[in-house]
Amino acid sequence: MIIAANLKTNFTRKETNKYLEELESFVSSKNITQEVLVFPAMSSLDDNDTSIVTGAQNAYATKEGAFTGEIGLVHLEEFCIKTILIGHSERRHILGETQAELVTKFNYYKDLGFKIVFCVGEPLEKREAGKNEMMEYISSQYKGIDTEYENLIIAYEPVWAIGTGLTPTLQDIEEIHTELKVKSSAPLLYGGSVKVTNAKEVLALKNVDGILVGSAALYTEHFCSMIEYAQELEGK
Ligand code: PGA
Numbered sequence: 001m002i003i004a005a006n007l008k009t010n011f012t013r014k015e016t017n018k019y020l021e022e023l024e025s026f027v028s029s030k031n032i033t034q035e036v037l038v039f040p041a042m043s044s045l046d047d048n049d050t051s052i053v054t055g056a057q058n059a060y061a062t063k064e065g066a067f068t069g070e071i072g073l074v075h076l077e078e079f080c081i082k083t084i085l086i087g088h089s090e091r092r093h094i095l096g097e098t099q100a101e102l103v104t105k106f107n108y109y110k111d112l113g114f115k116i117v118f119c120v121g122e123p124l125e126k127r128e129a130g131k132n133e134m135m136e137y138i139s140s141q142y143k144g145i146d147t148e149y150e151n152l153i154i155a156y157e158p159v160w161a162i163g164t165g166l167t168p169t170l171q172d173i174e175e176i177h178t179e180l181k182v183k184s185s186a187p188l189l190y191g192g193s194v195k196v197t198n199a200k201e202v203l204a205l206k207n208v209d210g211i212l213v214g215s216a217a218l219y220t221e222h223f224c225s226m227i228e229y230a231q232e233l234e235g236k
Contacts, residue, residue, distance in 0.1 A: 001034050001035070001203060001209055001210040001230040001233065001234070002034070002035045002037065002153060002187055002189055002209060002210030002211075003034055003035070003036050003037070003210055003211060003213070003223075003226055003227045003230050004036075004037040004038070004039065004117065004155075004189065004210065004211070004212045004213065005036075005037070005038045005039065005213055005214075005217035005223055006039045006057065006085065006088070006191075006212055006213065006214045006217065007019075007038065007039060007040050007041060007044070007057075007217065007218065008041070008057070008090070008214060009041055010041065010218055011040065011041060011044055011218070012043075012044060013040075013043060013044040013045075013046055015044075016038075016040045016041070016044035016046070017044075017046060017048065019038070019220060020038060020048050020050050020052050020054070021050060022220045022224075023036065023038070023050070023052050023220065023223070023224065023227075024050035024051055024052050026220075026224045026227070027051065027052065027227065028051070030227075030228060030231065032227055032228070032231050033231065033234070034210075034227060034230045034231055034234070035053070035210070036052050036053065036227055037052075037053050037054075037055055037083060037117070038052055038053070038054050038055070039054070039055050039056065039057045039085050039117075040054055040057075041057070042056065042057065042058070042071055042075075045075075045076075045079045045081065046079060047079055047080075048079075053083055054079070054081060054083070055081060055082075055083030055084055055085060055115070055117070056071070056076055056081055056083070056084045056085065057085050057088070058070075058071075058084075058085065058086075058088075058091060059071050059072060059073070059075070059076055059084060059105075059109070060072050060105070061104050061105045061107075061108035061109070062108075073112065082113070082114050082115060083114060083115040083116075083117070084109050084114050084115070084116055084117070085117045085119065086102055086105050086106055086109070086116055086117070086118050086119070087102045087106075087118050087119045087120065087141065088119045088157075089119060089121055089123075089157055089159045089162055090162075092119075093123070093159060099140065099141065099143060099144065100144070102118075102144075102145075103143075103144035103145065106118065106144075106145055106146075107146075110146060110149055110151075113151065114151065115151045115153065116149065116151060116152055116153065117153045117154075117155055117189070117212070118145060118152060118153070118154050118155070119154075119155045119156075119157050119191070119212075120138050120141040120142065120154065120155070120156055120157070120180075121138065121141075121155075121156055121157040121158045121159050121161075121162075121191075121192070122134050122137050122138055122158055122159060122160075123159040123160060124159070124160035127158065127160065135176075135179060138156075138176075138180070139183070142183055142184070147183055147184035147186065148184070148185075149186070152184065152186040153186055153187045153188075153189060153209075153210075154180065154184055154186050154187070154188050154189070155188075155189040155190075155191050155212040156173075156176060156177060156180055156188060156189070156190055156191070157190075157191035157192045157212060158192050160192075161191075161192025161193050162191070162192045162193070162214065163193070163214060163215055164192075164193060165193050166192075166193060167192060167193045167194075167198065167202075168192075170201055170202065170205060173190055173202060173205055173208065174205045174206055174207065174208070177190065177205065177206070177207035177208055178206065178207050180207075181207050187209035187210060188207060188208065188209050189208070189209060189210040189211055189212045190202050190205075190208050190210075190211055190212070191211060191212030191213065191214070193215075193216075194211045194212075194213045194216060194226070195216045195222070196216060196219075196222040196225050196226060199211060199213075199216075199225070199226040199229055200229040200232075200233070203226075203229055203230055203233050203236075204233055204236060210230065211226065211230075213226065
């Protein structure tokens with residue numbers, strides 16, 4: 001399974017390096033064979049010689065150039081980063097990234113062979129509008145994306161569940177994942193208020209291939225426990 005930590009705008013470079021070292025020592029002492037991914041803040045990217053794969057939370061669809069406030073391929077190459085998160089709800093809804101911009105970014109990093117974690121998920125009003133409207137909305141977030149891309153991972157993250165402590169029911173997660181699996185056979189992660197207290201149940205669900213964790217991943221011990229749950233559920 002895939003266990004991913006989105007550190008968002010948290011942890012300095014020093015703190016991130018310590019975090020990665022702690023994860024590395026946990027993963028090697030427990031012989032973890034699950035895929036562990038960490039997305040540090042941009043300025044916390046570094047030369048890490050740990051086995052933990054780090055990815056970028058965002059980058060512009062460019063090698064370099066005049067895009068103030070953005071980073072490009074050269075900045076990722078400096079740290080051998082080949083994994084990127086695209087379409088996170090905070091980028092869609094707070095930073096206003098459009099589907100068209102996300103498609104451009106997706107295609108750019110796909111052509112470079114990056115592993116892409118592409119996020120989809122509905123805001124509360126779409127969920128409240130009923131199942132059909134909600135599924136249509138989520139489908140629109142797949143538009144223009146090569147759903148058969150071999151290095152694609154999809155993360156289903158309901159916007160209203162992110163950082164709120166609210167989650168869909170386990171049955172809801174399983175149902176939505178089952179529908180989304182029809183759109184793409186890529187590994188499908190669930191994200192949105194995954195905590196050490198619910199991670200095991202979520203990971204055990206059919207069609208859940210892993211989790212994308214925000215706030216709870218900031219607690220190293222909690223994140224390590226989640227990695228261990230995934231290991232225990234191997235071959236579920
Ligand atoms: P959360 O964030 O775990 O804090 O809800 C998840 C995410 O944004 O990926």
